[in-house]
Amino acid sequence: MQNQLNIFEGPDAIKTFLDPGKNPYLPLVELPSTLNPYSGDNVRIFAKLMNMLPLGNVKxxxxxxxxxxxxxxxxxxxxxxxxxxxxxxxxxxxxxxxxxxxxxxxxxxxxxxxxxxxxxxxxxxxxxxxxxxxxxxxxxxxxxxxxxxxxxxxxxxxxxNPGQYHNDANPRAHERWTAEQIWQQTSGNIDIFCAGLGTTGTIIGNSRSLKSKKPSLRVVGAMRAPDNYVPGVRTEKLLKMVGFDWRKHVDHIERVETAKSYRLSLEMSRAGIIVGPSSGLAFAGVLQYLEGLKAENRFDEIRNGKTGNITCVFPCPDGPLPYLDEYFKYVDPTHFPAIQNEELLLNKP
Ligand SMILES: Cc1ncc(COP(=O)(O)O)c(C=O)c1O
CATH class of the missing domain: 3.40.50.1100 (Rossmann fold)
Structure with a gap:
């Protein structure tokens, strides 16, 4: 494993620390059955924590x-x-x-x-x-x-201008690091990959690399439903300004609503996977895709002959803290505890 002891020293210590290739692998964490309604169908769902990169986000x-x-x-x-x-x-x-x-x-x-x-x-x-x-x-x-x-x-x-919307070094970063790590961490047993579509660098890089090793992989692109907001991810209309030919790297598209994205990321955060709204959107993309497959009795078509499982991976681009106030706008208030003695507060927005 690269840099197992996680030490950065010498005059270029910080530059090395900012290099994703010089850091330990980012965690790949399986969701518990409380978050995975398909665990009884031998479906495993893993979150790839891109928010644990040195700068706290996928970028x-x-x-x-x-x-x-x-x-x-x-x-x-x-x-x-x-x-x-x-x-x-x-x-x-x-x-x-x-x-x-x-x-x-x-x-x-x-x-x-x-x-x-x-x-x-x-x-x-x-x-x-x-x-x-x-x-x-x-x-x-x-x-x-x-x-x-x-x-x-x-x-x-x-x-x-680095040009994240048209510079192939953006998707290449995901081929170089993200996909390589996922491939090794799953021992190649990955059946479904789902990511949110922003610049589309994540989905293109992972699709290119993982499909070259495993052509049967299903790649699901999660976009915002029309007129729905999720930071970092686009609607179909807004994706028109992206320079990459992302559609040819995606097998299936799921449209996800704002409230669901925020709620699922809140649920993951409360379970200990502390991630933001676009992570909730990618997770929702996995669940919606699985729901469609199950309704059509198509799980066995995807099931891995060797392990008997269906393994899904979705990347989590960042954490919830930059958007904390938005959770109180988009998530149903019944999800939050009441404040006792609220009238005594000295600083209230
Ligand atoms: C918070 C967040 N989520 C998701 C994405 C989408 O990733 P990509 O640009 O690789 O499609 C981004 C990209 O800016 C982002 O900042």
């Missing part, structure tokens, strides 16, 4: 890979500014990695509706936000989109 992997590939190809020479389109996870990860490659000036296009909390997070990490009004019906290459504006800025000398 640490593509951020490191995008910057490292540009460094190795010589593209970072003379660069003093990075511009990305991202409202949080990606640009924060890019900023922390880029500083170790000598680039300190980081800017990010953010949508006008960005939450104040997320904006504060960018300022916390020393990132300069550029507020942009996104087109209502974005398509790939729309000049008014933050994605295109960041790309256009990178035409100037000394500026680069």
């Amino acid at each position: 640490a992997a593509p951020a490191f890979n995008m910057i490292e590939e540009k460094f190795l190809s010589g593209e970072l020479e003379g660069v003093n500014r990075i511009v990305e389109n991202s409202s949080g996870n990606t640009v924060s990860s890019v900023a922390l990695v880029a500083r170790h490659f000598g680039i300190n000036n980081i800017q990010s296009y953010v949508p006008a509706e960005i939450s104040w909390h997320k904006l504060l997070m960018l300022l916390f990490f020393g990132i300069e936000p550029i507020v942009n009004v996104e087109p209502e019906n974005p398509v790939e290459g729309d000049p008014q989109s933050g994605v295109s504006k960041a790309r256009a800025d990178a035409m100037k000398d000394g500026v680069i």
